[in-house]
Amino acid sequence: MRTTLTEKFGEVAVFMFLWGFRILVVSVVVVGTILSIRGGKYTGVQWMDFVVFGIARGSIYALIALGYTMVYGILRMINFAHSEIFMSGAFGGYFLANAMSHTGFLDKNPVLGLIAAVLVGMSVSAGVALLVERIAYRPLRKAPRLVPLISAIGASFFLQYTFRGFFGPGIYAYPNIKVLTGEWNILGIGILKMQVVVTVAAFIMMAILYTIVMRTKIGKAMRSVSENKDVAALMGIDVDRIIVFTFAIGASMAGAAGVLYALMFRQVNFFMGFVPGIKAFTAAVLGGIGNVPGAMVGGLVLGVFESIGPALFLGGLGIPRPYQLQDAIAYIMLVLVLLFRPSGILGERLTTKKA
Amino acid sequence: MNIQTRHTFGRSVRIGLLGGIIAVFLCLVGIVEIFGQRSLIEHLISLGHVFLFLPLLATGYLAAKDNSEQGQQGKLSLLLAGVLSGLLGGAALSIFLLIGNLIDIRAMFIHASPTLYGMLTFGRGMPGAWLPLLIGALLGTLGALARLLPPKVQQPLVRGLFGILLVGLFAGLVRPLLIARSGKAEDLGRFLFGETGLTQAGALIFFVLITGIIVIWSARGKTLQVRISRLPRAGQSALRWSSIGLLLIMALILPQFSGAFIAQVIVLISLNILMGLGLNITLGFAGLLDLGFVAFFAMGAYTVGLLTSYGEYGLAHLSFWSVVPIAIFVAFMVGAFLGLPVLGMRGDYLAIATLGFGEIVRLLAGSDFLGPWLGGPQGVIGIQKPCIGSLGPFLGAGIPRVCHGLELGGPKEIYYLAVVCALIAAFVASRLRDSRLGRAWMAIREDEDVAEALGVNLIQTKLLAYMLGAAFAGLSGAIFGTLVGSIFASSMQLMVSFNVVCLIIVGGMGSIPGVVVGAIALIGLPEAFREFSEYRFLFYGAALIVMMLSKPGGLWPSSIVQRELHVMEKDEPDPKSAPSVSTSAK
Numbered sequence: 001m002r003t004t005l006t007e008k009f010g011e012v013a014v015f016m017f018l019w020g021f022r023i024l025v026v027s028v029v030v031v032g033t034i035l036s037i038r039g040g041k042y043t044g045v046q047w048m049d050f051v052v053f054g055i056a057r058g059s060i061y062a063l064i065a066l067g068y069t070m071v072y073g074i075l076r077m078i079n080f081a082h083s084e085i086f087m088s089g090a091f092g093g094y095f096l097a098n099a100m101s102h103t104g105f106l107d108k109n110p111v112l113g114l115i116a117a118v119l120v121g122m123s124v125s126a127g128v129a130l131l132v133e134r135i136a137y138r139p140l141r142k143a144p145r146l147v148p149l150i151s152a153i154g155a156s157f158f159l160q161y162t163f164r165g166f167f168g169p170g171i172y173a174y175p176n177i178k179v180l181t182g183e184w185n186i187l188g189i190g191i192l193k194m195q196v197v198v199t200v201a202a203f204i205m206m207a208i209l210y211t212i213v214m215r216t217k218i219g220k221a222m223r224s225v226s227e228n229k230d231v232a233a234l235m236g237i238d239v240d241r242i243i244v245f246t247f248a249i250g251a252s253m254a255g256a257a258g259v260l261y262a263l264m265f266r267q268v269n270f271f272m273g274f275v276p277g278i279k280a281f282t283a284a285v286l287g288g289i290g291n292v293p294g295a296m297v298g299g300l301v302l303g304v305f306e307s308i309g310p311a312l313f314l315g316g317l318g319i320p321r322p323y324q325l326q327d328a329i330a331y332i333m334l335v336l337v338l339l340f341r342p343s344g345i346l347g348e349r350l351t352t353k354k355a
Numbered sequence: 356m357n358i359q360t361r362h363t364f365g366r367s368v369r370i371g372l373l374g375g376i377i378a379v380f381l382c383l384v385g386i387v388e389i390f391g392q393r394s395l396i397e398h399l400i401s402l403g404h405v406f407l408f409l410p411l412l413a414t415g416y417l418a419a420k421d422n423s424e425q426g427q428q429g430k431l432s433l434l435l436a437g438v439l440s441g442l443l444g445g446a447a448l449s450i451f452l453l454i455g456n457l458i459d460i461r462a463m464f465i466h467a468s469p470t471l472y473g474m475l476t477f478g479r480g481m482p483g484a485w486l487p488l489l490i491g492a493l494l495g496t497l498g499a500l501a502r503l504l505p506p507k508v509q510q511p512l513v514r515g516l517f518g519i520l521l522v523g524l525f526a527g528l529v530r531p532l533l534i535a536r537s538g539k540a541e542d543l544g545r546f547l548f549g550e551t552g553l554t555q556a557g558a559l560i561f562f563v564l565i566t567g568i569i570v571i572w573s574a575r576g577k578t579l580q581v582r583i584s585r586l587p588r589a590g591q592s593a594l595r596w597s598s599i600g601l602l603l604i605m606a607l608i609l610p611q612f613s614g615a616f617i618a619q620v621i622v623l624i625s626l627n628i629l630m631g632l633g634l635n636i637t638l639g640f641a642g643l644l645d646l647g648f649v650a651f652f653a654m655g656a657y658t659v660g661l662l663t664s665y666g667e668y669g670l671a672h673l674s675f676w677s678v679v680p681i682a683i684f685v686a687f688m689v690g691a692f693l694g695l696p697v698l699g700m701r702g703d704y705l706a707i708a709t710l711g712f713g714e715i716v717r718l719l720a721g722s723d724f725l726g727p728w729l730g731g732p733q734g735v736i737g738i739q740k741p742c743i744g745s746l747g748p749f750l751g752a753g754i755p756r757v758c759h760g761l762e763l764g765g766p767k768e769i770y771y772l773a774v775v776c777a778l779i780a781a782f783v784a785s786r787l788r789d790s791r792l793g794r795a796w797m798a799i800r801e802d803e804d805v806a807e808a809l810g811v812n813l814i815q816t817k818l819l820a821y822m823l824g825a826a827f828a829g830l831s832g833a834i835f836g837t838l839v840g841s842i843f844a845s846s847m848q849l850m851v852s853f854n855v856v857c858l859i860i861v862g863g864m865g866s867i868p869g870v871v872v873g874a875i876a877l878i879g880l881p882e883a884f885r886e887f888s889e890y891r892f893l894f895y896g897a898a899l900i901v902m903m904l905s906k907p908g909g910l911w912p913s914s915i916v917q918r919e920l921h922v923m924e925k926d927e928p929d930p931k932s933a934p935s936v937s938t939s940a941k
Contacts, residue, residue, distance in 0.1 A: 006812070006815065007812055007814075007815075010812065010814035010815050010818075011814065013695075013814075014695060014698065014814060017695045017696075018695075018696075021696065077703060078703040078706075078707070095463055135900070136900050136903075136904075139904055140903060140904070143903075143907070145702050145703075146642065146644060146702070147903050147907050148903070149644065149702060149703055149706065150644075150856075150860055150899055150903055151899065151900050151903040151904070153646075153706075153853070153856070153896075153899060154857075154895070154896040154897070154898070154899025154900040154903070155896065155900055156896070157853065157892045157893070157895060157896035157899075158892075158893060158896030158897050158899075158900065159896070160892065160896075161890065161891075161892045161893035161896065162380075162384055162893060164893075165383070165384030165385045165386070165466065165890065165893065166383055166384060166385075166463075166464050166465070166466070167463070167464070167465060168465045274849075278707065278710065278711065278714075281707055285704075319724045320723045320724060320726075321722070321723045321724070322724075324718065324721075324722045324723060324724070325718055325719070325722055325724065327714065327718060328714070328715045328718045328719065331711035331712070331714055331715050332711075332715065334707065334708060334711050335696055335697075335708055335711060335712070338697075338700055338704055338708055339696055339699075342704075
């Protein structure tokens, strides 16, 4: 009898906590929004700016999230080192862009230069990802789930500090591309050219990836390996090769995202992958882990929420300098998704792993 | 050349190139250059050179492995394989030198500096570009010899070299102590030890000493061990207790001799042991990977800060001793609070969610939102030191309390507090491990569903794992707060959590002596050697990967894990002894 009472108490405590949490979050959001809009601190144009910036950033998160979601779909593990793969792409693109800018090539052929930078970033990322897979993940495929996870965390820090060792702890500035500074007038709203280019480029990459995954033979192989590795092997698919290909593709997306991120924020630094990595993971979970369109949707949603969140939810409540808590909003969203809808917006996949 | 030899040479080529790539990597990352500033044997070899030589030595050692079934590969061919791999490793370095001479790669790789090139060519500049080849071949030979020589010769030599490496590393710590004594001790110090490493004479002396000890031990040591094991039970346990007692006495008087710096290092190690013991409960016993552990540390630190500081954020001005239980309790409760949302998550999700919590705590603590209470970016300053004895009357917020008793002002005094707390915590942790709760935790770690089916209350057990782990971290944070005297949100970073996770993994998950070993290795080394601290997380990351690949149980695995591993090995059929099935009809 006594055990049942304490068990019941525990369950009741959890139940009340979860509901309390839900109510708290909803009230903060609703009250904050109402107060902000009534307070009228920002004009309609400014809100539009927030939203557009959120879309641009969100599309970058979406690109990174694709890598997380594909690797999770195939290996049921989170590639902690993915954030560093993103960072390595940014560095790769940086060196090329810097060289091109010094020779003046970048200003004369901006389109070609940008494409080249993105391609180089993608290759560097893919290379790093393949190394990591070969050294830190492949030998541990059959190990209990904590082991590859820890190896991934180790790989993440190792890569960060390797890049710090190679290139120094300083912040490098991406060259300024003259053609892309300034605004375009779209539908009567002034939007930064850079943001448009970044968003469009990201959408193009996502479309390419979606086509590969859905329409090609190798995409079909990827999907089948993610459904059931052993049966796929029985069907004659070389599972190792598909895993390598998945890593490579996911990494290229992250590398492209790295170059785009660096273009938008103009800074490259060995630590830059950490925060976008967590946010991209949140986006992947938000959209439904293992689900490719889900990652895209999740990224955009997260980007927009993160952008308008501080002003909309927190500003109204009188919190000073709410942008300091911008990252906290993303982390809280992660916890909310994991608590209340672990399968994400679009996902049906299992998110609770069995031991 | 038979196929066996071809195979061996193929292997040695691959290993040699890999070793060379690793050596070039160490150069580019800057390890060679920065460690080059610290000499191992004065005017002869620097620590940077040691890092450079290690991969090449290793290639020789690995390439000389006799892979044939009966072990009859010719010694000469194995030796040549070692030489070849070392040579190739050196070739990689020479090629690197040549490329560096042709193109300025310094624009990209900041450590490809003239200093580095000087180290690689031993000061001879470009004409010496072929030197790495020679050195590589030499090291490859040495590595191969290390494997090929009979154990009686090889063991003392290798261990002697390893010994002077260790002595050279710690020379920088011992030398100032000897010099401070002046007189005979100072002369000895200057004779044996150089500024950062050993003098050439000192190296020779230590080498002979260590090799001699090893030779004598291997000849006589066995008899000593047999004699000890033949002692009656009472004698053996008396021996064990007296050696523990001796260690304790040494630990107690250490700060008086060692100076403030070493005392500070040991305090930091003890604080990390405390945190490690806490995370050991959450991660090692219960298998819950909590990457936001720093949040509990922050709770303990801020509690102490807010309740004892006489700066502007101090809420009250209690004495340190009365605040410590409050800090532990606060951390305990916060453990429950942060554990509730993540009860249902497993593995990777748990890791990232807890990481998020750690970051949320840091962001909130440093934000302007909570600034009026927690100090914002400026933090909480003016935290009092612990005071044994009576305290002066409390007069007001701006006036410091005067301690009329013994004030634990600096690291030398807080050392005792930290070490005692660590010992108590280790005791508590070991009692918890052997309790019913501890076994419930280990059941959860192995398989949650089965544990639940066996009657383990998941909610309670998991919550207790978080709460108790948090309590330890809170204590550690409390001592840290008073040690440093001020708390800033920017020091509550993910790195702190990562540090503790590494310590446990390297030392051994679920193993209490493992936590101590991990702390000494991972905290002691970077604190004692500044060069290590630049590359600290590089080493940590590599250590995690290497540990997971080779020894997932850690350096000092818990006895339970070892037992389970051995049971598994006994049950697995030995492939060599299984009868081969003939599938072809003759």
